Every structure is written in structure tokens, then in C-alpha cells.
Amino acid sequence: MMIGIVNEKVALMAKDNTASSRTVNKDSLPRNIVWILLACLPVCLAWYHRDILGLSIGLSILSYVASDAMIKGVAPMLAEAGRAGTDLNKVGRPKIPESLGVVVGTVFLVTIFLFLPFPFMSWFLETGSKDSLEFPFQRLGEYTAALLSICSMLFLGFADDVLNLKWRHKVVLPAIATLPLLILYRVTFGVTNVVVPIQFRAQLGPIFDLGVFYYLYMAAVAIFCTHSINILAGVNGVEVGQSLVICASLIIHSVIGIFSGIVAVKDHCFFALYILLPFFAVSLALFKSNWYPAKVFVGDTYCYFAGMTFAVVGILGHFSKTLMLFFLPQIFNFLFSVPQLFGLIPCPRHRLPRLGPDGKLHPSEVSFDYHGLSALGQVSVELCIALGLVKEISKCEHDYKHGREMVVTNFTLLNFLLVKLGPLHEDHLAMALLLFQSLCCTSGFFIRYHISSYFFPPS
């Protein structure tokens, strides 16, 4: 029944998918102003009740409205400036505006800038003008360091969109941008111990100090988060969709933390919420325009921005290990991509699924000379075929025609889903991926709150 409805919707969309419907309609200014005024209401209410969380929610609603309006306004400007990309999986390969992450990123930054004075309101209202002794500088430092890392990645992402930076720069810069965060972690929390699972305590003791390796781990988390969303991409709505699911999971995790009753945990979880709520709001606005059939592309800008936001929240919220549980699809996609990313198997310029003549997406393929691969490359191919991760396509036929050429599907999560589920419409594939992401996040919660007690019993 549901599939029937969805199919109908797709048919309608396909019918509607003309050039005119794919351009962004510019809303009239008065309508936007009415929306923004309406969204101001919760802000004023929360302000009146001195409710910081309420204010954060209100500002987030406002940032959703502002993002939605600005995406429509700025998209044509981006296209005019040459920032337009080809939607490869549509008939006619239309050009649509790119790098819209720059808009939602700016709205996000402005929202947090405007929100910034309020967590310190009680200090401003209670103390005199020259008494700076009790001000929570540590908390303000956390906000500014978090925003600094996010802003740096927004800048790097936009530079990458415009310039196509080299991989060596893209890997080093997120780690450098995390330095202020790591300094803050060092001087506020400074814990580099990991609790040893009960099964290994006889050998390692109850606690194992990773020391400087813990900081390297956190820098690696920042690099991984920044890039992992960017490599699980290529289908309308997938980049923002997965970010929304991860963000929702982190919001739930923070709310659980707030109700845990431990004061320090509560503080960190409120900090995480104040960052995550506006992020969710601006991403939702972008999702609306980026979902199939996409009117805009998000660009590297959004992917870097989203990844660094999660890394920042994970590091300063002191739950970088839980964060990784919500990144399971990205970790799987990265590990699965390793043979191609590191050159063991040839990597074509685009690995995203290709549009078939039936209007559905099929897994894209890579062809190579099997015997020309290194031993490690050959093992990777055989292993992935044996595990059913990639599908071997007409080896014999090609053997007969072109000697020893081998054709397999590309090593990405999206192609894997198509191998398992068969050819899918673009929006169905995106839905399948978001469902997979949701399942993984649910498993993440299960691991965090149930299975972990098997390894780390509550003392």
C-alpha cells in the first residue's frame, strides 16, 4: 500500500519534473516577513520567561524559516556565479545551483552568534559591571572554540567547492582546526583514560591511559566526520538526510543525558543541544530543497560543516565514542571504499549509481585487468565478492571479448544497497539509505545503553 502511494508520488513528480518546476521559485518578500514574524513569537515567549532552551528552540525555528527563504533567494545568485552542478541521474542532466551549504552554514553561525549572550544572561543580570571573577569563561571558550572549528570547515568546504582542493590539504586542515577544541578538552576535562572491558581487566587493569593517543584519536574523529558524509553522497537528499538522522540521534542522546541527573553530564548535554537544534533546523530547510527531485545541491560546504558540527559536539560533549556508533553507515562506507580510495582497485571519477533506461538507478561499475592488480587488490575483490558486497558482472563474457577484463560494481554503500535490493528509483534509494542510517542509529542506542553493560557493568 505504502509503496503504491510512493510510486504514485514518483509518477507525479516525474510528470512534473520539467525545467520550470526545477527552478527555485522566488517567494514574495511580504510572505517571508510574515513567516519570520510568526517564528519570532516563540523567541519572544522564551525571552520573557528567561528560558534558554526555549529560546534555543525558538531561534532554531526562526533559523529554519530564514534558511528556507535564503535558499530560494541565494540559489539563483549561486547559479549566476557559475556555482551550478549537473544532476547526473536525471533525464537531460539539468544544471542546478550548488554549494547551498554556504547559505545554511551562514544562517547557523548567525543564529548561534545571536544566541551566544543568553546562556550567560544570569551572570549579566546578577553581577556588577566590573566583577569578572565569576564569569564562566570556560563555557564561553567552549562556544567560541566550537564555532571557530565549524566556521573554519565551512570556509574550507566553500573553498573546496570553488577550487577543488587537493586531498593532502583536505586531510590536514580539519585536524589543525580542531586544535582549539583539543586544548579546551585538555584543560577542562583532560581525561585520556578508557575504561577496559571487564573481560580484559585481568590483563590490562580496570583503566587504560591512552595519553597523547587519545588526542590523536579525537583529531582523527574530526577528520573522519568532516569527510565521511562527503563520500556517502551522490543521490538527491542523501547528504542532508543522513545528517538529519545522525543529528536527531545526538539530540535524543543529549536529552537522555539531561535526564540522567548528573550535573556535569547535564551541562555538556545542554551545550550539545544548543548547537544541535539550530543545526537540525537549517538542515531541514536544506533537505526540503535537496530532496528528490533536487532543486539545489548542498556542496562540500554542507558536508564539511555537518561533519565538523558533529565532531565538535562529540568532543566537547565528551561522547566521541557514542558519536562513532551513530556513524556506523559512514564507517562501513569508508572501510568498504578503502580498496578504491587507496588505489588497490581503480577508482573512476564518479562512483555514484547510474540511471538506467528504465528510469531506475543501477549500480555503477568499474572494469579492470584482474591479473594486473596487486595481491592485496585481488584479495579485496575476492573477499568483497564472497561477502556479497559487490557483484561480479559478466566476467566470462568480457574474458572472451577483451581478454582478462573484470567488471564489478563500485565499492560504495549506495551501490551495495542496489546490489541487494535491485534497481531502485532515485528517491527510493535515498529512502533505503536513510532507513539503513536510522536502523544503525537505533542499534547504536542499543549498543550504548544495553550491550555496553555486558562489557562495562555499572559499578
Added chain:
Amino acid sequence: MMIGIVNEKVALMAKDNTASSRTVNKDSLPRNIVWILLACLPVCLAWYHRDILGLSIGLSILSYVASDAMIKGVAPMLAEAGRAGTDLNKVGRPKIPESLGVVVGTVFLVTIFLFLPFPFMSWFLETGSKDSLEFPFQRLGEYTAALLSICSMLFLGFADDVLNLKWRHKVVLPAIATLPLLILYRVTFGVTNVVVPIQFRAQLGPIFDLGVFYYLYMAAVAIFCTHSINILAGVNGVEVGQSLVICASLIIHSVIGIFSGIVAVKDHCFFALYILLPFFAVSLALFKSNWYPAKVFVGDTYCYFAGMTFAVVGILGHFSKTLMLFFLPQIFNFLFSVPQLFGLIPCPRHRLPRLGPDGKLHPSEVSFDYHGLSALGQVSVELCIALGLVKEISKCEHDYKHGREMVVTNFTLLNFLLVKLGPLHEDHLAMALLLFQSLCCTSGFFIRYHISSYFFPPS
């Protein structure tokens, strides 16, 4: 004699000014590595002696070398990405890479990120891992807030280069980006009093509290600094040149502050120095490529970045009033431009001087119907002509030919210099402006350290 040498140089340059000499030569990688290794020497020495100022100087030298190498590497990438602008004042109007501010801005940010742990080194070395009570969070907050404002403006500048943003966004965003700085100012220093000149103390008392207006003033300083360098532009080397002169003046002012012996002033001046030294270094590298005949353009990116760096140093260094003394040419240029910027007199798209057939720059002109102007517009024109700020060109002739059309030179400092000095070669005009900037900065010091004692006698 000097003019003779300069003229010879210009003649040589003009002869050499072929298409091939104007492209950026890509240095060989090994040569760059040798330079970078050489520049690492002072860093290692300072590190060995635990000398933070020495380390800042060493890192600044390194950032100069890195910027110089990266400008050469990234310029062709920017041109390929469509970021190339027309050099209007050259024969043949060549296209050269634009927005190189993005490169030096990134190098600056990376330099400060890498430098960031060192001012806190004594804390890391002295205290245990969990003792976070004594850590100078306030100081770290100042660095992160400063970098956040600078990074935001770098991002805004690059977005403006690519997108040509609207003026209403460009005015509001710097003020919002200054919010973390203003919060920090409020909670650390919080002084909103101004000392009343001795001549007015009978009426106003010795001290006058500006209250919230002081914060509005500081936000206005940030907006003004961000844009004022951008509107005093249009000739090779002028944007970076004026920034270098202002930066040098601020460095001298900070060094004077360090030798003042007052501990609080000393701290702020060291903070200012650690920001200004790498800024000077990366700007110098950009100046090398941007000086006549320019191989690259700096873009709005650099102008916003430079302006916000000065604003940040002025606000957190607690010398925003002295800062304004070094911005006298920019203040003059802004006030002088007001009639055109605010539409009292028509404002053509480009107001930069135009190249004459003699190879020299001549003041550009604007023509309008004098009697069609508002009363305020007419007064502005008459006043500027009477003061000799603009030159009236063939009013009678035009009157005779085209009715009441009036032609005057455009209302900018560069055109004013050409009106006073006569047509000049492009590099001579840039030198004249830098000389004017240096004279104004010298006067700034004179006002700050001599004349001010007439109004504010030392108690």
C-alpha cells in the same frame, strides 16, 4: 634622482609587461621545501628557549614563506575556477587571478592555530592533568573569539567575491560576527566610560559613561574597518599596502605598550602582537605578488580579513580609539565618498582612476545634471569644488553642448591625489597613497602621545 630610478624601473616593467611575465611562475617543490626548512630554524630556536614572542616571530617568517609558495600554487587554480578579474588600468586589460586573500587568510588561521598552545605552555608544563582551576580561560577565550570573528569575515569576504552579496548583508554580518568579542569585552574589561577632555570637565565631569553606546561604537568600528579598506582600492598594491602600513603602526604601538611597564597593558599588547605579526607576514607575501604590475588580485576576501583583524586587535587590545587614528585616510576616503555612496550624486560602477593614452592614470569622472540634484547634493558638489577636493571639468563646454550637464572627478581619495599631483603612473600613485597613509599614521602617533596630553593631562 630617486624619481629617475623609479622611472627607469617603470620603463623596464612596462617593456617586460608581456602576457608571459604576468603569469605566475610555479616554483619547483624542492626549492620551496628548502625555504620552509630554513624558516623552521627560528621556530626551533624559540621553542628551545621557551620564548613565546620569538616563536611568534619564527612562525610569522614561516607563514611568509608558506604564503609566498601557496600564492604561486593556488593562483592558477583560482583562475581555472573562474576567479579571475580584469586589470582595468593596463594596456590590453589582462585577466589575472583574483581572491588571493583566501590563501593568505588560510595561512594566517593555520599559523595562529598552531601557535595557540604556546601562550599556555607554562600552564601545561607546571600543573597536573586534572587541575583546571587556574587555567587562563579568559585569555584562551580571547584568542578563539578573535579568530572566530576573523574567520567569519574571511568566509564572508570569499562569499562576497563569488556571489556579490547585497550591501544590507555586508553591513549587518560584521556587526553580528563581533558579538563574541563584545561579550568578552563586557565580561573582562567592561569599561564604557570615556575620559572627558579637561576643557569640558566643568560641564560633563571628569568621566562620561557611554554605556550601551560604547558597544554600538565598537560594533561600528568593526563594520567600518571591515569595509573601509575595500573602498580605498582599485590600484595595484593599494589594499595590501595600506594594511601593511596600518599593521606596522599597530605593531609599533603594541611595542610601546609593552615597554610602558603597566602589567595589564603589557598583556594586551602581547596579545595584539601575536595576532599582528603573522598578519604582517602573510600580507607582505601577498604584497609581493600584488604590487605593480600585479600578478594577482587580493579580492574582498583580503580587505574584509584585514579590516576585521585590525578591529579585533583594537577591541580586545583596548585601543579602539587609537586604532581610528591610524585609519585617518580611510575615514577621509569614506566621508569624501558619502555623497556618492548615499546617492546624493550619481555613483558610476567603477570610480577608480582611468588609464590615459600617455600611460598615466588620470582621475575618473562622473557627469550629471547639476540642477537635477537634491539641494544637499548641490551643496556637496559646491563644497568639494571650493575645498579643491574634486575638479570641475569643462562645465561651460558641456553646458553649451549638452544643456546643463556637469562633469567632476569622482569623490575618492585616489582621484583627489591625482587632482592634486597631476597624472601619475600606477605605481607612483600607489606609492603616493602609501606615503599619505604613513604620514597619517605618524600624525596618529603624534596625536596619541603628544597632543592628547593637552586634552587629557596625566594625573
